[in-house]
Amino acid sequence: MDQSANPRTAAYRIGDDGTPRVVDAAGHPEVARLRAWLGERDVWVQDALRRDGALLFRGFDVGDAATFESVATAIAPVLRDDLPGMPGRPLTEFVHPSSEVAPHFPLSQHLERGHVATPPARIFFGCLEAPPRGSGETPLADFRKVFADLSPNTRDRFEARGVRTVRNLRGPSTGRRPWSQERWDCVFRTSDRQAIEARCARDAIQTEWRTDDGLRLTFDRPASRAHPETGERVWHNQVAPDHIGAATLDNRRIFGLRPGLRSLLLWQSMRLRLALIRRTPPDLVPSFCTYGDGQEIPETDLREVWDAIWRHLAIWDWRRGDVLVLDNHAMSHGRFPYRGRRRVVTCLA
Ligand SMILES: [Fe+2]
Numbered sequence: 134m135d136q137s138a139n140p141r142t143a144a145y146r147i148g149d150d151g152t153p154r155v156v157d158a159a160g161h162p163e164v165a166r167l168r169a170w171l172g173e174r175d176v177w178v179q180d181a182l183r184r185d186g187a188l189l190f191r192g193f194d195v196g197d198a199a200t201f202e203s204v205a206t207a208i209a210p211v212l213r214d215d216l217p218g219m220p221g222r223p224l225t226e227f228v229h230p231s232s233e234v235a236p237h238f239p240l241s242q243h244l245e246r247g248h249v250a251t252p253p254a255r256i257f258f259g260c261l262e263a264p265p266r267g268s269g270e271t272p273l274a275d276f277r278k279v280f281a282d283l284s285p286n287t288r289d290r291f292e293a294r295g296v297r298t299v300r301n302l303r304g305p306s307t308g309r310r311p312w313s314q315e316r317w318d319c320v321f322r323t324s325d326r327q328a329i330e331a332r333c334a335r336d337a338i339q340t341e342w343r344t345d346d347g348l349r350l351t352f353d354r355p356a357s358r359a360h361p362e363t364g365e366r367v368w369h370n371q372v373a374p375d376h377i378g379a380a381t382l383d384n385r386r387i388f389g390l391r392p393g394l395r396s397l398l399l400w401q402s403m404r405l406r407l408a409l410i411r412r413t414p415p416d417l418v419p420s421f422c423t424y425g426d427g428q429e430i431p432e433t434d435l436r437e438v439w440d441a442i443w444r445h446l447a448i449w450d451w452r453r454g455d456v457l458v459l460d461n462h463a464m465s466h467g468r469f470p471y472r473g474r475r476r477v478v479t480c481l482a
Contacts, residue, residue: 144159145157145159145170152273152449153188153457154185154188154189155188155191158191158192159192163194164194164200167190171208182458182459182460183363183460186459186463186464188458190455190457191452191455193454198225198478199225201228202225204257205227209255212481213253213482216249217322217332218315218321227480228479229479229480230477230479231478231479232468236269236472238380239383239384239387240468241373241383242442244367244369244461244464245481248338248354250337252462254461254482255459255482256458256459256481257457257458257479257482258456258478258479259456260451260452260455260476261453261478262475262476263453263455263475264471264475268471268473269470270449270450270451270469271451271466271477272446272448272449273446273447274464275445275465276465277365279368280366280368281366290434294424294428295353295355295370295424296353296355296356296424297351297426297427298351298370299349299420299421299422301347301349301350301416301418301419301420302316302348302349303315303316303346304318304345305318306346307345307347308345310347310417311413312413312418312419314419315419317329317347326342333350336352337352338351339352343416349416354370354425355370356370357369360463365463373439373442375420376421376422376430376435377411377418377420378432380403381404381406381407382436383439386439387470388400448469451475451477
């Protein structure tokens, strides 16, 4: 730890290495004080986020969504509520639960809303109730390093062909589908089809209404893009998390990390799920990714991508009151499975 960010006033302990870099309250948990500290150090905070990708504020009195939001706005005064698909019921105007995905299901690494025309520059997470240690973490990966770490052949292949992502949503009157799919009126928070089409057109997403009231979204994207502030190349596509094999690839590695009966069963159940999904008509699968030309991404390429992500994965435990902020242009996040209670909330800027 070093306290040299600003020796005159730095009462907080600032970690000098590791991901995420920690700003520790060091016995000064008052949020009003933190907000004032942040107000004086905007340049330092933004530089740290661009360079390190993540900052974790630990030991502060952040026990509810409104307080969490007040810390977020001290870093990013303008929060966003214009993006479709925010999970759950809002807790404040801008704060939502971080995810509604079942606890046993891993969420693979992704940049939040990386596929829309203007993705959020920052994503915030607040831990209102920590999961049991060694579970329910929010691992992070620097997608600049992931891009640089791929073999030139694989990187060139992805760069030349791009990535196509298809998401299938069900409608208010769609009958049962074999795999859980989100409802398009919930994702877009409207049942106005023209408004949905206009929103998707803005984000270069093709829409196709299905005869069973479903909606298919298709978007073709490059595999990488330049960081809008630094120009660095970033692995920037939806292969993880939208590839049908994503959960299996993650659970295989989680089992390697935490061998045991439960992680073995989760991995094997995901393998079975994947085998069944492969036999399901594409329209009924929640989402899938191919190369931009529609060709399947071979297993060898997928494994290389997951190996690169996992080589750079930072896994750390939540503590109650933690506030995490990420440079969403570069630092991806995911979620490990958990059991029991876990309350992590989020907002975007
Ligand atoms: Fe996310």
